[in-house]
Amino acid sequence: QVRLLQSGAEVKEPGSSVRVSCKVSGDNLSIFAISWVRRAPGQGLEWMGGVNPVFGTATYAQRFQGRVAITADKSTTTAYMELNSLTSEDTAVYYCAREIAIETSMVPFGHWGQGTLVTVSS
Amino acid sequence: DIVMTQTPLSLSVTPGQPASISCKSSERLLQSDGKTHLHWYLEKAGQPPQLLIYEVSNRFPGVPDRFSGSGSGTDFTLKISRVEADDAGIYYCMQSLKIPPAFGQGTKVEIK
Numbered sequence: 001q002v003r004l005l006q007s008g009a010e011v012k013e014p015g016s017s018v019r020v021s022c023k024v025s026g027d028n029l030s031i032f033a034i035s036w037v038r039r040a041p042g043q044g045l046e047w048m049g050g051v052n053p054v055f056g057t058a059t060y061a062q063r064f065q066g067r068v069a070i071t072a073d074k075s076t077t078t079a080y081m082e083l084n085s086l087t088s089e090d091t092a093v094y095y096c097a098r099e100i101a102i103e104t105s106m107v108p109f110g111h112w113g114q115g116t117l118v119t120v121s122s
Numbered sequence: 123d124i125v126m127t128q129t130p131l132s133l134s135v136t137p138g139q140p141a142s143i144s145c146k147s148s149e150r151l152l153q154s155d156g157k158t159h160l161h162w163y164l165e166k167a168g169q170p171p172q173l174l175i176y177e178v179s180n181r182f183p184g185v186p187d188r189f190s191g192s193g194s195g196t197d198f199t200l201k202i203s204r205v206e207a208d209d210a211g212i213y214y215c216m217q218s219l220k221i222p223p224a225f226g227q228g229t230k231v232e233i234k
Contacts, residue, residue, distance in 0.1 A: 035223070037171075044228040045163075045171065045214055061222045095170055105157065105177060108218045112170035
């Protein structure tokens with residue numbers, strides 16, 4: 001059974017950085033793309049970016065470009081999301097989500113981590 | 123970027139009654155392989171989102187058959203034939219045809 005286990009809640013000061021991890025177990029991290037999606041208070045789900053572990057390449061939403069880095073370590077089957085220059089608007093629950101193979105389809109976000117609350121406050 | 127628009131944004135439903143959510147995309151979501159990259163997710167309170175329906179009308183394993191999806195082109199619908207208390211939460215449609223993947227604003231479903 002595939003499980004995505006995220007690191008714990010963080011409290012950060014404005015201007016700092018946060019790194020959230022997502023440990024994948026029960027499956028082969030190397031094959032499936034992993035994305036990071038966040039949910040700010042009162043807002044909807046927002047895709048931040050994703051990484052293809054096969055090629056090690058990451059793609060980012062334009063609004064986070066230059067401020068976020070998403071990586072995957074195949075040796076530890078762990079993905080990471082680092083967000084820099086934090087402001088109060090980055091206070092949100094951050095989820096990792098992995099695609100899933102169903103018959104001939106690769107469906108996005110079939111597996112989700114439990115979420116990591118990041119609070120940005122001085 | 124593709125924009126997804128859901129209506130209504132909130133819904134209050136009596137258990138046993140049907141519910142319907144509409145989702146419109148700013149571009150057609152049909153890929154050349156014949157698949158339409160429109161999916162539905164449910165976010166329950168305190169839980170991560172869960173996949174309900176993929177590629178318009180395919181229920182994810184374990185999803186009750188009271189959930190159904192339909193549509194084509196740019197117009198899609200999620201229907202719940204008989205709402206149960208456990209169906210409360212925020213429902214999102216999402217397109218994955220093009221990067222960036224885009225969610226609708228979400229429809230909050232409240233059970234009376």
